[in-house]
Amino acid sequence: MQRRQLIGYSAAVVGALCLALFAGWWRVDGPGAPAPAGQRPLAMSEMDFRLTDHQGKEVDAVTLIGRPSLVFFGFTYCPDICPTTLSDISVWLSDLGDDAGRLNVIFITVDPERDTVAAMAAYISNFHPIIQGWTGSSEQIARAVEGFRANSEKVPTGSGDYTMNHTASVFLFDANGRFVSTIDYHEPREYAVPKIRRAIDKTETG
Amino acid sequence: MIGKLTVFLTVLALAWGISISVLAEADDIVVEGAWSRASIGTSRPGAAYLTIRNTGPEYVTLTGIRTDIATRSEIHRSSTDDQGVTSMAPAGEIKIAPTDTVSLEPGGLHVMLMGLQRPMTEGEAFWLTLVFSDGSEVSVEVSILGFAARGPDI
Incomplete structure (x- = not known):
């Protein structure tokens, strides 16, 4: 495998990982998170x-x-x-x-x-x-x-x-x-x- | 000539009608325990509950409801999500498996009666017709119970 090709693949894998992590953050903790469930009513x-x-x-x-x-x-x-x-x-x-x-x-x-x-x-x-x-x-x-x-x-x-x-x-x-x-x-x-x-x-x- | 044709078509239509009723989905259906709550006047929608039992060997599909007590009647489903929020939506066609029973009961499936034509008064009754996918029908009398009723046996 060519060195240049390897770097290309690695970059793609790292990029995909970053995207997945970002998507996860967005949906769990970020702006895409669902409204907090089971919040207690005020007194x-x-x-x-x-x-x-x-x-x-x-x-x-x-x-x-x-x-x-x-x-x-x-x-x-x-x-x-x-x-x-x-x-x-x-x-x-x-x-x-x-x-x-x-x-x-x-x-x-x-x-x-x-x-x-x-x-x-x-x-x-x-x-x-x-x-x-x-x-x-x-x-x-x-x-x-x-x-x-x-x-x-x-x-x-x-x-x-x-x-x-x-x-x-x-x-x-x-x-x-x-x-x-x-x-x-x-x-x-x-x-x-x-x-x-x-x-x-x-x-x-x- | 036209007279003869009419007679022929009428006979054909009758024969067709008879053959349908012989094989009708409705023949395998038993509807039980139909009840409804009394209403305040006619401005609010009402709900009717019943159980539908398929005693036959084939699937039966309920496609619609007719009644003279409301201008519009549909099967709706109430559901509650994991946040405790309830909503209600048309349930579409109801498929009933052989020997299966579908219950329309409070908090789930119900016949939604919109545009009441007269108040639903405790002690009275009205007719509801269930229409199946082959066009066959079953009519059932719905007892109107008290405003706070919980079911036909309680």
């Missing part, structure tokens, strides 16, 4: 949003400090996941019995355009009476979604209609407003009530 005291509950009262995250909380996102034009989540939560609350009365249970809409205060009130009246429905301006909803490190996205479905992709996990906080855990949509439902009890107990032991 309630650090969240900054103002919304309106289904009775028309002004509310914010600090309103929730003092009791353990279950918070989840959804929208009332959601035919499958949201009524299923709300009916699951209604069952958990019934299983908790009297302890359910010690919780805040908050459904925050990701679709304020259609989910007015009246729409939220009509919708949640079909589920466990302790559940509250919060809505507000798009900007304030976006700040709430950000505070919980959740996601929501408007997706057109044709003929001017749209649906919302959104985080379906239920967020659990202790009475001090500190994040405890989530109940994910796809996890076995029998884990839910013990997790809620843990959030209640965590509050009692400090």
